[in-house]
Each structure stands twice: as structure tokens, then as C-alpha cells.
Amino acid sequence: MKFKSNLLKPRRPTRAIFVGNIQIGGGVPVSVQSMTNTDTCDVEATSNQIQRLVNAGCEIVRLAIPNDAALEGFKKIREVCIAPLIADIHFNYKLALGALEAGADAVRINPGNLGGAEKTRPVVEACRMLGKSLRLGVNAGSLEADLMERYGGPTPEAMVASARRWVRQFEDWNFDNFKISLKASDVLVTVAAYRQLSKEVDYPLHIGVTEAGGLIAGTVKSALGLGWLLSEGIGDTMRVSLTRDPVEEVRVAYEILRALHIRERGVEIISCPTCGRCQIDLFSLAEEAERRLAPLTKPIKVAIMGCVVNGPGEAREADVGIAGGKGVGALIKKGEMVRTVPEGELLRTLLLEVAELTGEAVDMEGLV
Template identity: 55%
Template sequence: MSWIERRRTRTVWVGRVPIGSSHPIVVQSMTNTFTEDVPATVAQIKELERVGCEVVRVAVPSVEAARAISKIKEQISIPLIADIHFDHRLALLSIEEGADCIRINPGNIGAEWKVKEIVNLAKERGISIRVGVNAGSIPSELINKYGSPKPEALAEAALSYSKLLEDWGFTNVKFSLKGSDVKTTVLANKIFASQTDYPIHIGITEAGTFISGAVKSSVGVGILLYEGIGDTLRISLTTHPKEEVKIAYKILSALELRKRGVEVISCPTCGRCLVDVEGLAKEVEERLEHIDKPLKVAVMGCAVNGPGEARFADVGIAGAGNYFILFVKGKVVEKLRPEEALNRLVEEVERLAEER
């Protein structure tokens, strides 16, 4: 049984993927290609699929991008969300082209009748909507009320949108409340979560470059997940989107909420280290990113940090001068030359994954 009790929510479907508290937390990402460049977008989505992305979002800033949706969908295996800002006609066209979900921010769509047209067509086609509320696009009356995009302002905006959609008979919706800082995002989501049972998409928007964004996202998302809040997530980073997916799974794994793929354990290095542990560990991660079975793999730089400290790893290698040792479940099984160590490790991990 998990040590974290997830908040109870209703279930919303994005294509064939269920989102809600009774289902696994869904990992998603967003392409950074021009959506109308169908070959490039499909290629990137397939990269994301390979590392475990379960739902993908594409930007739709133009008619050309919207019309590309049907062509993209024909070639991918995961549900596709159309990300719409400002122009409600692009949302309508995206739905007609087969999008599995529409992401809108009513705060920048404009007149209420435009939002209602999107909702009516989504209802007619049986697809869900993600309502996004960002700190940068809160209705002016709430900014005037609170003086700034405070957590209370984000939560009130999201709650008002939920009531509006409910008045129109539409509840097939999930919400996201995001700021670019941890405090605003966490507090806004906690307020909203305490007053509704809608599923919540979590993340820190505009989190930053790889290291700073990963740290900020891990803190913010980690706090929310520990509180039981979050049914789907994206780690927003200024880098290749497949890194977002990998970090999302690492966060979920650290909290014991989901296990996927290889977890590489490597020593921090010290004066005893006789091999390039950093380079080797990175290469191991790259070579094994296709493995989806949850396995723990150790890469150690000396005999001290070998089987002893990594005894709970499924498999690992440790450098010991001019040779490596291969160990499985803490027991040494083979002595290897440096040039064969990496390949043997990969072979052993693939064998274990196959067995599982």
C-alpha cells in the first residue's frame, strides 16, 4: 500500500487514457516542433513514446497547425491534445481534425460565447477539455481584487470556470493551475483541490533550463504529489521534451507512486575512483532508456562502492583498477575487461527485463 493517499477525483478520459485518482498518474509532455511540420512532429512524438510519454500536447497557433492534427494522429500511438490560445476557431478546427482533448485558458480566449462554442463541440464529439489557469493570464477583475496573481486569484479563476462549464452541462474536464514559482503553484492547487473533485494536471510553468527547471519542478510537483494532489503531470523544461518525461518518472518513482524503467545508482566519486563513473553512468542511462521494466542498475567506481553499498541493485558493475566486476543482487558473478563492461551490463539488464 502506498504511503501517500491520493485525493479522490472523478475520472476524465483523454482518448483511451483515464485520468483520475483511481488510475495511475499520467505522464505527459509537449512537442517543441512546428506542428504543421508533420514528419518532424511525428518523429519527436515517437521519441517521447519510447521513453514512456502517455499523452502528448502540440501547439496550435495557426490553421496549418490545426489541420496537421489528423495527419499526426494517424502515425502515433498516444492521445493528442491541441494547445489553444486566443483564437477559439483553432480549437473548433482541432476538434474537427480529431484532437483527443483541447487545452484552453478561458482567460485569453475572450468572449464567453467563444468558450461555449468550444465546449458544445467537445461535448458533441465526446472529448475532454483541460482548462489551464496561468498566473500570467488571470482575469483583470481578480487581479484588481487580489492586487497580484496570488494563489487565491488562480484558485478563484479555476473555480469560476468550473461553475461556468457545469452551467453548460459539461463536466468532462480537468484543470491546471500554474505559476512560475513553487509557492504560488502549490498553494493555488491546494485551495482548488479542497473545493472540487475534478482531476488536476500539475507542473511548474516556465520552470527554466534543465538543472534549475528540474529542481524547481521536483520541489513543486513533489510537494503536491505528497499531499495527494495530481492526476497527470508535465515537467516543463527548456530542453528536449523527452527529458521532461524521464524526470517525471524519476519523481514518481522517488515517491513510490509509479515505477518505470531503469533507475541508475552511481557513486558520487572520490579519490578511490579509478574509472570515469560520470561518463559511464550517463552512457548506461542512454543505452537503457528503452527499458520500461522497473530495474535498479548500479555503476560504481571502486570495489568499496561495488556490491557492498549497491547490494540492493538488480545488476551493476564496479571499476577496480584495470578490470570491472559484474554483480547481480549484490553477488559477484563475473570479472570483465574495461572494454567489455558496458556491453555486458546492458546485456544483463536486457535479459532481466525480458524475464520480467
């Protein structure tokens, strides 16, 4: 039985926009985005990474287009990739125009470094003409000089003032097909900025903590910041920023959504931290199970416990699980011990049970 918490506030109502066929805002589930870290000029490597991201559950993919060569690469990638693609543009508005003409489903721009209204307006007009959406990206690291001076640095107030300025400008241009992001590497600054802006506008919000760091630091900062905002009903689409393979970003994003019971995708593994009672190599067992089960999409809870003392009880809510012993382990379903299994067969037994429950193929290579 799933716990219904009153700690989660209702989703903040927002208007709907689209990136390709993916709706953002308007009450639909929070979507998961990521960004390629390959050279966009390398069409094969980038296309392959996009496919890996899509397989992991990424719904929208962003690509950097820093120069004309990257734009040429993007054109070829667009021809072979059907996933919704966002062109990430800085400094050169003509690259945004080229990406839109090449089939980008949306563009991400920061007017603060694009060249002001004179160079931002052509991008807005192109989006309007082509029916494409835009992300207004406000970043603490590239705020307008006058706002930095007025607010004494990259404060939440300065970030919101920048967003407010450009929202008014877009509306003056009769353009409303956009979402907004307010990103900083500081969790508290990020949360404060989104909180404030969410009270002022009904445009969809893309949430994230930028430059969050490596796997551990980045996951912690993202889980805190994004989890905090999502628990308050703020956020329509999200990206976890990690200095890692972007597939890891997608996995972390779905774990954040799962932990808050907002969206569930794939296998949730619960495993004990081990103690002196553990007599099997639980670390390796859990890591290998996680690797082999990562491609699955059906929501299912799997328990991997180090001993039979607390294993059945702690795994009561799991669909299936195993608990280790000395040389043997127990197969558990819904908290009930089904049978004992030799230690060397625990992983194979678990994977077979998961495959049967989900109806999805599980990687059994090398297991007898």
C-alpha cells in the same frame, strides 16, 4: 524489500475523464504528458517527435495550434498518429473547434485569454457533442484583469478564484468532462494554489510548474513542486516543463514518480558521485549506460559504482551492478560479487546482464 512510507498521503479521490483511451482520475495511476516543440506545420518532424515521446513512455501528447496553418498540419498528424493528442489553443476559439473536428482527443484552453464566456461556450458545447474532454488551464501569467486587481497580482488565491469562476460556469452549462491546471513558474505559488483548489473540487488535476527552465533548474523546480503535490495525494496527470527536448520531460516525470514509489518504468541507475578512490572513468561509463538503457521499459535497478570499497554494500538492493577497480571491475548481483571483469569490458558485461534480466533488447552497437 521496498520501503513503505507513511509520508505519502492517500490519493485524493477524483472523478474520471478520458483523453482518447487514457483515463485520468478515478483512482488510476498518474499519467505522464508532454508537448511537442516542433512547428506543427511540419508534419514529418512533429509526427517523428510524437513517436519518440511515445517510445519514452509519454501517454498523452499536446500540440500547439496557433493559426490556421498549424491546424492544417494537425489534421495530417492526426491521420498518422494513434497517440492521444491534445490541441493547445490560445486566443482563437475557432481553432479549438477546428481541432476537435479534426480528431483531437481533447483541447486545452484558458478562458482568460480565449475571449470570455461568449467564445468559451462554443468550445464546451463542441466537446460535449463530440464526447471529448477539456483542460481548463489557469496560468499565473494570463489571469483575468479583475482578479489581478482584487488579489494584488498572480497570487494562489487569484488563480483559484479564476478556476472556481470557470468551474461554476462549466457546471451551469451542464459540462463536467474536464480537468484543471493551475500553473505558475513559482513553486510555492503553484503548490499553494493546487492545495487550495483540491479541497474544493473533485475534478482531476493536471499538475506542473510552468516555464520551469532548463534541464537543471527545470528538473529541480519540477521535482520539488510536483513531488510535493504528489506526496500529498494531489495530481492525476502531470507534465514536467523543460527548455529541452521534450523526451527529457518524460524521463524526469518518471524519475519523480519512481522516487515516490508511485510508478516505476524502465531502468533506475544508482551511481556514486566518485571520490579519490575511483580509478575508472565512471562519468563516461554511467552516461553511456544510461543512454543505452533508456529505451527499456521493465523496472530494474542497476548500480554503477566507482570502487569495490562500498560498491557491493551500496548496491545491495540493485538487481545487477558493477564496481570499478584499477584496470578491472566487479560484476555484482544483489550485493554479491560474482566475478571480476577487465575495465574495458565492464559496460558490455553490464548491458548483457540487463538484457538477460529484462528480456528486452539492449543497444550493443560498437561494443565487442
